[in-house]
Amino acid sequence: MLTLSKNKYRKTTLAVLLSFFVSSVEPVWAFDPDAINSKAPMEDGSYSNRTDDNGRMEGFNVEDPNLGGAEKGNCMGTGTGDPQLNDKNNSKCPDTQLLGAKMISTPCWNCMFPMIAMGMKVSIGGREDDIEMPEERSKKILCECQDRDGLPYAGYQYSLWMPSKAVEFVRHPGCLATMNGTTLSFSRIAAGIHTIDEGDTSEGKNAFLHYHYIAFPLLIILNMMDSAPRCFKDHYMDIDVVFLSEVDPTWNDDSIAFFTNLEVVLFNNPVGVIACMPDSISSTFLRKPIDSLFWCAGSWGLMYPFTGNVSGGVGALRASSLMAAKMLSALHRRGFLMITYGDDYICEGGYTPRMPKGQYKLSMLYPVPENKSAHVIGESDLVWGTARKVPVTGEDFVYLLWNWNECCIGWGASDISK
Numbered sequence: 001m002l003t004l005s006k007n008k009y010r011k012t013t014l015a016v017l018l019s020f021f022v023s024s025v026e027p028v029w030a031f032d033p034d035a036i037n038s039k040a041p042m043e044d045g046s047y048s049n050r051t052d053d054n055g056r057m058e059g060f061n062v063e064d065p066n067l068g069g070a071e072k073g074n075c076m077g078t079g080t081g082d083p084q085l086n087d088k089n090n091s092k093c094p095d096t097q098l099l100g101a102k103m104i105s106t107p108c109w110n111c112m113f114p115m116i117a118m119g120m121k122v123s124i125g126g127r128e129d130d131i132e133m134p135e136e137r138s139k140k141i142l143c144e145c146q147d148r149d150g151l152p153y154a155g156y157q158y159s160l161w162m163p164s165k166a167v168e169f170v171r172h173p174g175c176l177a178t179m180n181g182t183t184l185s186f187s188r189i190a191a192g193i194h195t196i197d198e199g200d201t202s203e204g205k206n207a208f209l210h211y212h213y214i215a216f217p218l219l220i221i222l223n224m225m226d227s228a229p230r231c232f233k234d235h236y237m238d239i240d241v242v243f244l245s246e247v248d249p250t251w252n253d254d255s256i257a258f259f260t261n262l263e264v265v266l267f268n269n270p271v272g273v274i275a276c277m278p279d280s281i282s283s284t285f286l287r288k289p290i291d292s293l294f295w296c297a298g299s300w301g302l303m304y305p306f307t308g309n310v311s312g313g314v315g316a317l318r319a320s321s322l323m324a325a326k327m328l329s330a331l332h333r334r335g336f337l338m339i340t341y342g343d344d345y346i347c348e349g350g351y352t353p354r355m356p357k358g359q360y361k362l363s364m365l366y367p368v369p370e371n372k373s374a375h376v377i378g379e380s381d382l383v384w385g386t387a388r389k390v391p392v393t394g395e396d397f398v399y400l401l402w403n404w405n406e407c408c409i410g411w412g413a414s415d416i417s418k
Contacts, residue, residue, distance in 0.1 A: 092172050095181035096366040096398055099239075106369040107163060107218060107400055111361070116159040116406075118142075129161070129373055131287050134358035134404050138343045143408035145230070145347035155410040157346060158231065165242075165401040166216035166365065167327065169209040169320040173246050177366065177396050178214055186246045207310045207319035208252065209396075211327050213243040216400065231407035233340055233349040243336065245308060250330075257305045261333065264304040267295035272302065283378030289357035297325040298378015303355075306330035317385040320397045324362060325377050328401075329355045341406045361402045367394030374402060 098106065111129040115122040119141040143157045168177050174184030215236035219225040229237075236242075250257040258264060266272070276296035283289045283298030290296070295303050300322040301314065306329055310319040331337045338349030339356050363374040368388040375384040389395065 093170070093175035093181045093183045094177050094366075094393070094396055096168075096177045098166070098178050098365060098398065099180055102365075103218070103221070106365050106371060108363045108369075108371045108374055110372065111363060111374045111402055112161050112163070114160075116157070118156045129361075131161075131361050131374060131376055133159070134341055134356070135288075136358075137341050137404065138346055138406050140343065140346070143346050145408045147410075153410045155408045157406060158228065158409045159341070159404065159406040161361065161402045162231070162405045163218045163400055163402055164216065164232075164234070164236070164405075165403075166214040166398060167324055167362075167401055168212045168214065168366075168396065168398040169323060170212070170396045171209060173210050175210075175396070176212060176241065178212070178216075178398055179241070184244075184246075207314070207316065208308050209320060209323060210245045210251070210308065211323060212241060212245070213327065213331070215240040215242050228407065228409055230347075231405055231409075233338065233405070233407070243331070245327075250306065251308045254305050254307050254309055257307045261304060261306055263295075268302055268304050276302065279378055280380075283376055284380045284383060287376050287379060289376050289378050291354075291357050294329075294354040294357075296378070297322055298376075299380040300325060300378055303329045306333070315381070316389055316395060317381040317397070320399075321362070321381060324399060324401075325355075325357075328360060328377075341404050346406050346408050359404050362399045363402065364388055364397065365400050366396070366398035 096102070108129070111131075113123040113129065114133070116133070116137075119139070137159065138157060140157050142154065144152055144154050146152050166178050170177055172183070174186035176182045176184065215234075216239055217232060217236050220229075220232065220237050221239065225231060245251040250260055272295060276293060276298070279290045279293040279296040280299040289298055297303050300318055301310070301312075303326055306326050308323050308326070310322050314322070328337065332355040333353055335351055337355075339345050339352045339359065340349045341356075341359060344350060357377045361374040361376050363370040364385075367390045370384060370388075373384070389397075
């Protein structure tokens with residue numbers, strides 16, 4: 001006979017009551033607006049987007065064609081408590097406020113550490129991200145490079161995690177959420193989706209988002225590395241939109257993408273999936289992605305094909321993370337990105353057709369920022385992504401891309417300026 005101790009009985013009873021309470025409570029948007037808004041409706045019978053003294057939403061307009069960024073007829077949003085994420089201020093293209101005070105308050109500044117200067121590890125007050133440096137990094141102390149005139153100069157090696165790019169994934173084509181919510185006039189035919197159910201099978205659940213690859217050199221913008229311009233090997237010195245997936249025909253068409261990476265037939269099969277298990281374990285538990293398994297994105301899935309279509313109903317965070325890995329792989333293949341660490345790449349970056357996964361880490365900037373730590377490529381979103389998706393009003397995502405950069409700092413001021 002099954003017996004329960006007193007403590008187990010209490011826990012079981014509490015769990016049953018809690019599950020009953022959760023299952024019996026309807027979501028906020030399922031209530032009658034009268035239950036939310038104590039004030040009388042407007043003359044046309046709708047409820048206005050009013051806020052209380054704390055800036056929280058008191059009601060919503062059921063006739064508004066845009067409710068929290070969602071299309072009318074699909075779902076209705078409610079106030080989140082954040083005046084920058086509520087129904088009143090959030091349009092189809094949200095404004096992430098990253099060009100204002102959030103440029104300083106949102107990033108994970110601990111993620112810059114540790115730094116390496118002349119072979120010595122540098123951190124401030126022990127504050128550093130626990131993501132280790134790439135294993136194949138250079139161990140040199142002194143270095144020699146050439147300036148813009150081709151003249152050699154001597155210096156010391158300086159290495160750090162550098163915040164260099166912002167990558168945003170949006171549902172609406174042309175939505176530049178990082179650029180104050182500016183919208184470009186692209187066709188809505190290829191609009192992004194989170195899930196589509198086509199039948200009862202799990203294969204029918206797909207996700208697709210557009211991405212915008214934006215130069216975001218925070219250290220230059222904030223005048224933190226003006227004396228070392230040669231450390232910025234891609235030469236981006238200001239915020240700029242570098243690449244838009246809307247103009248890339250391979251991003252939303254798997255058939256076209258197949259002809260740009262024919263090796264997809266070698267890896268997108270059961271054997272290739274099973275071979276990714278070590279990368280998934282290493283990325284999640286050791287926070288060390290395995291570069292030799294270049295077709296794997298850890299627990300996120302397979303890199304191939306280099307498109308924005310993700311199947312299997314994996315969730316918005318995991319889907320957008322996998323899209324980020326696919327985007328980086330595609331841009332490396334096309335020569336837009338370079339390797340920035342190693343003995344051969346201290347002076348200048350070099351081309352590599354495969355993405356060096358250990359060179360990158362990401363931290364979310366929007367909607368709920370990661371400002372204490374970053375995550376590596378392939379690290380499970382169960383570790384870092386809890387409660388980082390805001391339903392309806394926060395389903396577009398912005399990630400800050402960090403790359404491990406090694407450069408040669410000249411001894412003299414004249415050398416550094418070059």
